Amino acid sequence: xxxxxxxxRTYTFCAAHRLHTDQLPDDVxxxxxxxCNNPNGHGHNYTVQVTIQGALNVTxxxxxxxxxxxxxxxxxxxxxxxxxxLNFDQAFQGLxxxxxxxxxxxxxxxxxxxxxxxxxxIRVVETRDNFFDYVGDPKP
Numbered sequence: 555x556x557x558x559x560x561x562x563r564t565y566t567f568c569a570a571h572r573l574h575t576d577q578l579p580d581d582v583x584x585x586x587x588x589x590c591n592n593p594n595g596h597g598h599n600y601t602v603q604v605t606i607q608g609a610l611n612v613t614x615x616x617x618x619x620x621x622x623x624x625x626x627x628x629x630x631x632x633x634x635x636x637x638x639x640l641n642f643d644q645a646f647q648g649l650x651x652x653x654x655x656x657x658x659x660x661x662x663x664x665x666x667x668x669x670x671x672x673x674x675x676i677r678v679v680e681t682r683d684n685f686f687d688y689v690g691d692p693k694p
Contacts, residue, residue, distance in 0.1 A: 560674055561617045562605040565627050567636035570597040571651035574641075595639055601679040602631060602660060608671025618671040630663045653678050653686035661690045 572595040573587035583591050590596060604627055608617045635643070640651040649655050657678040665673045678686045 607674035657688035
């Protein structure tokens, strides 16, 4: 069995959202989501940690091509969400813009694009107290 190593890279973007679901009445949304249900939304400085796991390349000593990984994350995550309102993103139609759903969406945006190694974990840091981890199915 080959030993595996992980690398985690950190990225940031700023975005707004409103925690609200059309499946519940307004008063229930207000009760569940509190001030985060503000009709005008609110913003966060999000941090996203992308962890890649794999065998070390014997020549480079690396798990993955970091420069390529950075380009992929910037193109498919940071550029898409930075200074945007998440509720208006097509992928969130019918979904609440929770940190859990954002972490899952980021996984889906990246899992098939990783240059080498396997996507192991996505962590979204929304506030000092709110961290969301998602581990989905690895690519085949």
